[in-house]
Amino acid sequence: MSGTQTKIAIIGGGIAGSTTALLLAHAGMRVTLFEAKQSLVSGPPFCHLHAGGNLYPDISDEQCLTLLEQSIDFARLYPNGVDHRPTIIALPKACSKNTQHLLPRLEKLRSRYRELIEQDPKNRVLGDPETYFRLYDRQTIERIAKQPFEAKPHTPEAWLVPFAKEVDLDTIQFPVIMVQEYGLNLFRIGARLMLSMQQHPNVSLRLSTAVKGVSHQRNVWHIGTNTEQSKTETFDYLINAAGYQTGKIDDMVGLSCERMVEFKAAYVTKWKQESEHLWPEIIFHGERGTPRGMGQFTPYPGGHFQLHGMTKAITLYEEGLVANTPQSCQPQLPQTLIEKIEHDWQWSETVERTQNAITHLARFIPSFTSADVASKPLFGAQQIPGNDPSLRVAEVAFPTSRYARCEIVKVSSVIDMAEAILDDLAKEKLYTATIPMQTLLEQIPL
Numbered sequence: 374m375s376g377t378q379t380k381i382a383i384i385g386g387g388i389a390g391s392t393t394a395l396l397l398a399h400a401g402m403r404v405t406l407f408e409a410k411q412s413l414v415s416g417p418p419f420c421h422l423h424a425g426g427n428l429y430p431d432i433s434d435e436q437c438l439t440l441l442e443q444s445i446d447f448a449r450l451y452p453n454g455v456d457h458r459p460t461i462i463a464l465p466k467a468c469s470k471n472t473q474h475l476l477p478r479l480e481k482l483r484s485r486y487r488e489l490i491e492q493d494p495k496n497r498v499l500g501d502p503e504t505y506f507r508l509y510d511r512q513t514i515e516r517i518a519k520q521p522f523e524a525k526p527h528t529p530e531a532w533l534v535p536f537a538k539e540v541d542l543d544t545i546q547f548p549v550i551m552v553q554e555y556g557l558n559l560f561r562i563g564a565r566l567m568l569s570m571q572q573h574p575n576v577s578l579r580l581s582t583a584v585k586g587v588s589h590q591r592n593v594w595h596i597g598t599n600t601e602q603s604k605t606e607t608f609d610y611l612i613n614a615a616g617y618q619t620g621k622i623d624d625m626v627g628l629s630c631e632r633m634v635e636f637k638a639a640y641v642t643k644w645k646q647e648s649e650h651l652w653p654e655i656i657f658h659g660e661r662g663t664p665r666g667m668g669q670f671t672p673y674p675g676g677h678f679q680l681h682g683m684t685k686a687i688t689l690y691e692e693g694l695v696a697n698t699p700q701s702c703q704p705q706l707p708q709t710l711i712e713k714i715e716h717d718w719q720w721s722e723t724v725e726r727t728q729n730a731i732t733h734l735a736r737f738i739p740s741f742t743s744a745d746v747a748s749k750p751l752f753g754a755q756q757i758p759g760n761d762p763s764l765r766v767a768e769v770a771f772p773t774s775r776y777a778r779c780e781i782v783k784v785s786s787v788i789d790m791a792e793a794i795l796d797d798l799a800k801e802k803l804y805t806a807t808i809p810m811q812t813l814l815e816q817i818p819l
Contacts, residue, residue: 379402379403379609379610379798379803379804380402380403380405380607380608380609380610381394381397381402381403381404381405381608381609381610381611381612382405382407382594382596382606382608382610382611382612383404383405383406383407383611383612383614384407384584384587384596384611384612384613384614384615384622385407385408385613385614385615385616385618385619385779386406386407386408386410386412386413386414386415386578386580386614387413387414387415387416387614387616388414388416388419388559388562388566388781388784388787389614389616389779389781389784389787389790390406390408390612390614390615390779391406391413391414391566391570392450392566392787392788392791393612393614393779393787393790393791393794394406394570394576395566395569395570395573395576395817395819396791396795396813396814396817397791397794397795397798398573398575398576399573399575399813399816399817400795400804400806400808400813401575401806402575402798402804403575403577404575404576404577405576405577405579405606405608406570406576406577406578406579407579407582407583407584407596407598408578408579408580408581408582409581409582409583409584410580410581411580411581412563412567412580413563413566413567413570413580414559414562414563414566414567415563416616416617416753417616417617417637417752417753417754417755418559418639418751418752418753419557419559419783419784420556420557420558420559420639420671420679421460421554421556421557421654421669421671422444422447422448422455422554422555422556422557422785423440423444423554423765423783423785424440424441424444424445424448424499424553424554424555424785425437425440425441425444425479425482425505425552425554426440426441426765427460427462427475427479427482427550427552427554427656428554428656428667428669429763429765430470430474430475430658431763432763432765434478434481436764436765436766437478437481437482438481438482438485439766440765440766440783440785441482441485441486441489442485442489443766443783443785443786443788443789444554444785445486445489445496445498445499446785446788446789446814447784447785447787447788448498448499448555449495449496449498449814449815450788450814450817450819451557451562451565451819452498452819453561453562453565453819454557454558454559454561454562454565454819455498455555455556455557455558456555456556456557456558457555458526458532458555458556458651458652458653458654458672459529459532459551459552459553459554459555459653459654460551460552460553460554460555460653460654460655460656461533461536461549461550461551461653461654461655461656462475462549462550462551462552462656462658463540463545463546463549463550463655463656463657463658463737464545464546464657464658465544465545465546465657465658465659465665465736465737466543466544466545466546467665468546468658468659469660470658471546472508472546472547472548472549472550475550479505479506479550479552482505482506483502483503483505483506486499486502486505487502490502493811499553499555500553504529504553505552505553506550506551506552506553507529507550507551508548508549508550508551509533509547509548509549509550509551510547510548511542511547511548514533514536514537514542514547514549515537515542517530517533517534517537518534518537518538520534520537521534522534522535522649522650523651524649524651525651526651529551532551532651532653533551533653535647535650535651535652535653536549536652536653536655539738539739539740539741540655540737540738541737541738541739544736544737545657545737551653554654556654556671556672557784565819566819569817569819579598579600581600582598582599582600583598583599584596584597584598584622585597585598585599586605586625587611587622587625587626588625589611589626589773589775589776592609592774592775593607593608593609594607594608594609594610594611594775594776595607596608596611609775609803610775610776610777610798610801610803611626611775611776611777612776612777612779612794613626613776613777613778613779614779616753616754616755616756617634617704617706617753617754617755617756618703619632619702619703619756619778619779619780620632620634620697620701620702620703620704620756621702621703623702623703623772623778624701624702624703626773626776628702628772628773629699629702630697630702630758630772630778631696631697631758631759631760632696632697632702632704632756632757632758632759632780633694633695633696633697633704633756633757633759633760633762634694634695634704634706634754634755634756634757635693635694635695635754635755635757635762636690636693636694636706636710636713636714636752636753636754636755637681637688637689637690637693637752637753637754637755638687638688638690638713638726638750638751638752639669639671639679639680639681639688639750639751639752640679640680640681640687640723640726640727640730640746640750640751641677641678641679641680641727641746641747641748641749641750641751642677642678642679642680642727642730642731642744642745642746642747643675643676643677643678643744643745643746643747644676644677644678644741644743644744644745645676645743645745646676646740646743647676647678648675648676649676651672652670652672652678653672654669654670654671654672655668655669655670655738656668656669656670657669657670657734657737659683661683661689662683662684662685662689663684664684664686665684666682666683666684666687666688666689667681667682667683668680668681668682668683668733668734668736668737669681669682670734670738677747678744679751680727680730680731680733680734681730682729682730682733682734684729684733686726686729687726687729687730687733688730690710692706692707692710693706693710694762695707696760706754710754713752714752714753714754717749718749718750718752720749723746723749723750724746726750727746727750728746731744755782756780756782757782758770758780758782764782765782765783766782766783766786767780767781767782767786768780768781768786768789768790768793769781769790769793769794771797774801775801775803777793777794777797788810788814791810792810795810
């Protein structure tokens with residue numbers, strides 16, 4: 374069977390389902406994408422291209438190297454969704470580690486990035502490999518603090534000016550690290566995906582359409598929805614990209630699994646005094662789940678800053694990490710968190726947690742205490758396959774014939790995931806073309 378004859382159903386229009394739909398449609402398959410919400414890419418927020426996993430000092434070198442490679446592929450597919458600004462890694466004085474602990478991994482990442490460019494010069498999306506990371510001692514930072522702001526920073530030192538002027542240097546260790554891990558703009562990525570999907574002749578986009586039933590008979594998938602008088606449609610292959618609700622589809626299919634779901638939130642602030650300045654992203658390392666958990670300071674235009682604080686008073690929640698049971702593949706979040714996902718936040722909680730986040734970051738940036746709550750949080754529930762909550766690299770599983778379960782933890786894993794699905798389609802004799810994935814990616818106008 375050729376790709377043009379194969380009918381694919383994808384449940385879930387997040388970054389995993391939408392990217393896969395576009396790639397498979399471009400490969401010649403007929404794709405129907407079911408999304409319960411009114412728009413695409415409305416799952417957990419993402420803001421960071423994890424090109425090396427430098428936010429996660431406790432994961433393995435192997436995971437970090439994989440994240441680097443996947444991030445390069447992602448940046449090549451979504452060049453207009455990348456915000457080209459560096460990330461500063463600062464270790465608080467209270468941190469049990471120091472910069473020297475991070476250097477061996479950074480050298481491995483730089484070496485691997487150099488190799489990837491030698492394999493294909495188009496992989497040079499993070500700048501020169503020799504400047505993949507830089508170290509700055511206190512004396513240099515103090516010198517940079519005396520420099521004026523630049524409206525459009527063009528040098529590493531120019532990007533450091535806001536950091537040098539506003540961070541309390543007595544609270545952090547030296548040297549600090551600048552690494553070429555860029556930002557991601559989920560709004561631009563979502564808008565480009567929506568436009569591309571609407572224009573593609575091989576895509577049938579079913580927004581505001583919830584899947585209510587799934588069955589499998591004689592290599593044919595039958596899918597019922599909440600529309601068209603419960604009409605059932607048939608497909609050759611099913612892709613479960615339902616995000617944190619992946620287990621509900623697994624239950625319909627009758628599969629067993631082991632997975633967790635974690636609810637997290639990020640908070641949006643307005644810092645009027647910095648509305649004219651361009652900042653780097655800043656990461657203050659810390660132990661997850663403790664009062665000194667990692668602080669993430671993510672800049673947006675006009676003095677807006679998105680904040681993460683990896684404590685249970687900010688980004689994390691009590692009972693926010695749950696596992697499934699032997700009776701069901703779907704982990705059950707507390708109803709209070711489901712209410713946030715399906716309905717809305719109480720404004721009082723928005724103010725309280727945003728203020729907690731401001732206070733958390735103001736330990737290192739004292740003037741940030743003047744920031745205000747800007748809007749409701751960005752939030753969502755994220756699936757984690759298996760039983761290791763620190764897992765950051767996962768792609769896809771094939772637990773039964775003609776069925777793919779998307780299991781990405783970081784958005785940059787979507788291309789490896791889609792490539793594995795194409796391989797499985799070929800194994801099932803549903804796809805016979807031999808277009809290399811990189812060639813396919815280069816043909817898609819995103």
